Amino acid sequence: MRKHLIALLGFLAGVWVYYIKAPAPVTFNSHDQEVSASQAAPSPHREPTSMAKVIPVSTPPADNSQEETRDVPGLPRGMKLAPHVKAIGHEDYRPEMGKQIMEKNGFVFFRSENTTAATSNVVYDKRLDTFHPLTATIKLTGIDETERAEIQKNWTEFHYNADLAIEYVQSNHEDLFSDYEELAKSGFKVSLEVIQAVYQSR
Amino acid sequence: MNKTTTLLFFLFFFMSCESPPSTPGEEAGSNPVNPDEPVPVEISTSGADPLVSYAWHFQNTGQKSFSSGAGVAGNDLRILKAHELGYIGRGIRIAVSDSGMETNHPDLSANQLRGEHRSYSGAPSTWHGSEPVPEGGDAHGTAVTGLINAVAGNGIGSMGVAPGAKFAGFYFIGRFRDSSSSYEARILDQIIGDFDIFNYSYGYSNCFFVPTSAEIIGAYKKGVTTLRDGKGAIYLKAAGNDFHGRNSDCYPNDSSSYWGNANTNEDQNHPYLIVTAATNASGKVSSYSSPGSGVWVSSAGGEFGDTAPAMITTDLQGCSKGFSSAQSFSSNFNHGSDALNKLCNYTNVMNGTSSAAPTLAGIVALILEANPDLTWRDVKHILATTSNPINFSTAAVNHPGGSNLSGHVYDYNYIVNAAGMKFSNTFGFGRVDAGKAVAAAKDYTFPLKSYVETETDGNWDYQSGFINQPIPDNSAAGTKHSQAVSHKLKVESVQIKVEIDHPFMGDIGLELTSPSGTVSKILKINSNIKDRGLFGYMLISNAFYGENSQGAWSIKVIDAKGGNTGRLTSWELKVNGGQQ
Numbered sequence: 001m002r003k004h005l006i007a008l009l010g011f012l013a014g015v016w017v018y019y020i021k022a023p024a025p026v027t028f029n030s031h032d033q034e035v036s037a038s039q040a041a042p043s044p045h046r047e048p049t050s051m052a053k054v055i056p057v058s059t060p061p062a063d064n065s066q067e068e069t070r071d072v073p074g075l076p077r078g079m080k081l082a083p084h085v086k087a088i089g090h091e092d093y094r095p096e097m098g099k100q101i102m103e104k105n106g107f108v109f110f111r112s113e114n115t116t117a118a119t120s121n122v123v124y125d126k127r128l129d130t131f132h133p134l135t136a137t138i139k140l141t142g143i144d145e146t147e148r149a150e151i152q153k154n155w156t157e158f159h160y161n162a163d164l165a166i167e168y169v170q171s172n173h174e175d176l177f178s179d180y181e182e183l184a185k186s187g188f189k190v191s192l193e194v195i196q197a198v199y200q201s202r
Numbered sequence: 203m204n205k206t207t208t209l210l211f212f213l214f215f216f217m218s219c220e221s222p223p224s225t226p227g228e229e230a231g232s233n234p235v236n237p238d239e240p241v242p243v244e245i246s247t248s249g250a251d252p253l254v255s256y257a258w259h260f261q262n263t264g265q266k267s268f269s270s271g272a273g274v275a276g277n278d279l280r281i282l283k284a285h286e287l288g289y290i291g292r293g294i295r296i297a298v299s300d301s302g303m304e305t306n307h308p309d310l311s312a313n314q315l316r317g318e319h320r321s322y323s324g325a326p327s328t329w330h331g332s333e334p335v336p337e338g339g340d341a342h343g344t345a346v347t348g349l350i351n352a353v354a355g356n357g358i359g360s361m362g363v364a365p366g367a368k369f370a371g372f373y374f375i376g377r378f379r380d381s382s383s384s385y386e387a388r389i390l391d392q393i394i395g396d397f398d399i400f401n402y403s404y405g406y407s408n409c410f411f412v413p414t415s416a417e418i419i420g421a422y423k424k425g426v427t428t429l430r431d432g433k434g435a436i437y438l439k440a441a442g443n444d445f446h447g448r449n450s451d452c453y454p455n456d457s458s459s460y461w462g463n464a465n466t467n468e469d470q471n472h473p474y475l476i477v478t479a480a481t482n483a484s485g486k487v488s489s490y491s492s493p494g495s496g497v498w499v500s501s502a503g504g505e506f507g508d509t510a511p512a513m514i515t516t517d518l519q520g521c522s523k524g525f526s527s528a529q530s531f532s533s534n535f536n537h538g539s540d541a542l543n544k545l546c547n548y549t550n551v552m553n554g555t556s557s558a559a560p561t562l563a564g565i566v567a568l569i570l571e572a573n574p575d576l577t578w579r580d581v582k583h584i585l586a587t588t589s590n591p592i593n594f595s596t597a598a599v600n601h602p603g604g605s606n607l608s609g610h611v612y613d614y615n616y617i618v619n620a621a622g623m624k625f626s627n628t629f630g631f632g633r634v635d636a637g638k639a640v641a642a643a644k645d646y647t648f649p650l651k652s653y654v655e656t657e658t659d660g661n662w663d664y665q666s667g668f669i670n671q672p673i674p675d676n677s678a679a680g681t682k683h684s685q686a687v688s689h690k691l692k693v694e695s696v697q698i699k700v701e702i703d704h705p706f707m708g709d710i711g712l713e714l715t716s717p718s719g720t721v722s723k724i725l726k727i728n729s730n731i732k733d734r735g736l737f738g739y740m741l742i743s744n745a746f747y748g749e750n751s752q753g754a755w756s757i758k759v760i761d762a763k764g765g766n767t768g769r770l771t772s773w774e775l776k777v778n779g780g781q782q
């Protein structure tokens with residue numbers, strides 16, 4: 001308590017000094033300023049939101065539906081593997097890998113029969129008529145510590161979420177589907193991870 | 203000396219006094235007469251922290267906040283009222299999951315939870331405990347954190363809404379760059395932890411429906427049932443900045459635009475989040491703020507800081523990084539030409555629902571300090587019942603682009619439901635009022651009874667089965683279907699999953715009507731989103747809060763443009779609420 005009293009006395013002295021020496025309190029608006037006309041550009045840190053009146057039209061999406069696809073297990077509804085399309089991070093894409101189809105979420109999607117680079121498998125999304133990359137991980141749900149230990153004997157763990165009992169097994173882009181089938185045959189509840197979108201600042 | 207010019211030092215004194223209490227209950231900041239009552243603290247808005255008086259969300263006097271246009275006095279969050287009652291967020295732990303942040307910023311450093319930061323790059327074993335050092339000059343996380351709990355009373359800059367709270371920075375946005383690893387594993391990890399509040403100023407674009415996983419929803423449910431000793435963590439999420447967005451964000455080479463809806467992010471369509479829209483200094487909705495029936499309340503987000511005030515907060519230090527370095531922001535303040543910001547450690551151009559979420563997070567910290575026994579449902583209840591339904595009217599609203607449908611109401615400014623709650627897709631239950639919310643928390647009587655979600659073993663109890671009803675083309679009549687709910691609950695939220703087979707969801711409107719006759723516009727017509735059908739994603743409406751759940755619930759699907767036709771295939775419904 002004594003410490004508090006000492007601190008309080010010191011503080012009151014500080015207040016006295018402050019109010020003797022401090023300039024008059026800032027008046028609201030006194031320092032507000034004009035900005036130049038060039039600032040009319042929208043903020044770059046989030047997507048601008050033009051308020052211009054634009055009447056929506058029924059524009060059909062671009063047509064990617066002719067791409068050859070095939071069913072593979074573990075994909076969400078409405079999605080199929082596009083075996084001739086690959087994806088790679090924007091920084092790692094080189095034109096010689098194959099012709100670019102589109103770029104989205106930091107990934108370049110390109111058509112390739114054969115590339116030696118570590119490129120992601122790609123799914124075609126019928127709902128949006130677009131492509132998404134697949135990660136090289138396999139999700140196993142309902143995995144307790146005992147099952148986790150068993151899995152770790154044969155597989156590389158990417159991450160185990162103990163709170164939610166979810167195991168993420170590290171595969172690779174080339175062996176993803178065969179690894180998936182092997183884990184599924186073992187009786188685990190498994191799924192693949194499609195990157196439909198990535199979070200952005202708002 | 204008036205209230206707003208007195209003694210920030212009191213606050214500083216109580217916050218910095220670290221000597222141990224000499225007697226039980228005599229903790230710093232506690233009232234020696236009644237230890238349960240904090241000592242009233244008066245905060246200066248123009249004293250030791252020089253930028254506080256310019257930050258309109260604390261006390262809006264019509265200041266310009268270094269823009270060329272003034273706000274309208276009185277349109278603030280009444281934060282100072284809560285501070286005057288003695289609440290500054292003491293003891294509250296907040297996780298800020300965002301881009302990187304400068305934990306050594308002179309206005310943030312003292313309020314960090316050292317050793318509890320995270321960074322989601324590299325191997326999972328390194329995620330926890332890593333410093334969230336910003337990369338590439340991205341100041342978003344630093345700005346968000348400053349709005350929540352920048353230090354008060356240190357004589358520099360501004361202060362956070364809850365300067366007594368502590369934060370851990372999670373560097374999450376932009377850390378997934380390599381598809382060899384899992385994105386979802388990162389998402390799940392930043393939902394769980396020993397924190398009272400999680401702030402998420404991020405999301406997906408609204409230009410198409412982005413589904414989520416059962417595991418992500420499960421993580422949130424785990425958070426509200428286990429964290430805070432079972433009272434539940436409070437999760438706050440920015441609604442989105444896509445009131446009017448560009449399709450090129452989602453579809454390369456598509457120059458058309460769309461009208462955003464916060465409901466297109468399925469990961470926001472569950473009861474465990476508080477989704478916030480943004481308001482500006484003139485007391486209107488911010489020009490960019492995404493509407494949606496899942497919005498709970500609205501908070502301060504401002505405009506762009508050029509012709510109308512944005513938010514004043516912390517920036518990356520120095521004039522070569524962060525907002526200060528962006529040439530598109532030409533205000534003298536932002537670039538360090540103003541005496542109040544010579545070092546470019548602050549900005550006046552932060553905005554977005556990214557700002558609304560952290561100002562709300564700060565207010566929730568004040569609420570939790572006022573009453574630590576509150577559950578996540580109690581906090582939502584307090585916010586719903588104390589927020590101010592600004593710009594209230596029940597007038598019909600036209601399509602913002604003029605694309606209306608004869609005989610169909612595009613939306614309403616507000617609806618008043620059968621429980622008397624005023625709800626708006628734009629504002630939710632209104633703009634938060636920290637003073638009222640803290641007072642309500644302090645005197646809270648815990649009116650909510652035991653919580654029920656109408657599902658069994660993960661399957662929703664109310665399912666239409668396959669109905670396959672054609673949707674009349676270009677007609678306000680729409681197609682309707684009803685289901686009878688037998689549960690008698692006091693509704694807190696209602697979720698639906700709808701299957702629609704239609705080649706262009708941009709035409710489609712979707713309404714849900716309660717047994718009491720309240721209509722919620724869940725999807726609005728002529729949005730121009732390009733989904734080819736709706737695949738049973740979860741949607742949510744908060745419009746029925748407090749109503750009785752028992753009786754017939756019906757949906758109506760409207761196809762507002764000619765040409766494409768479709769069918770309503772099936773739908774499911776889940777009511778979340780308390781026993782009556």
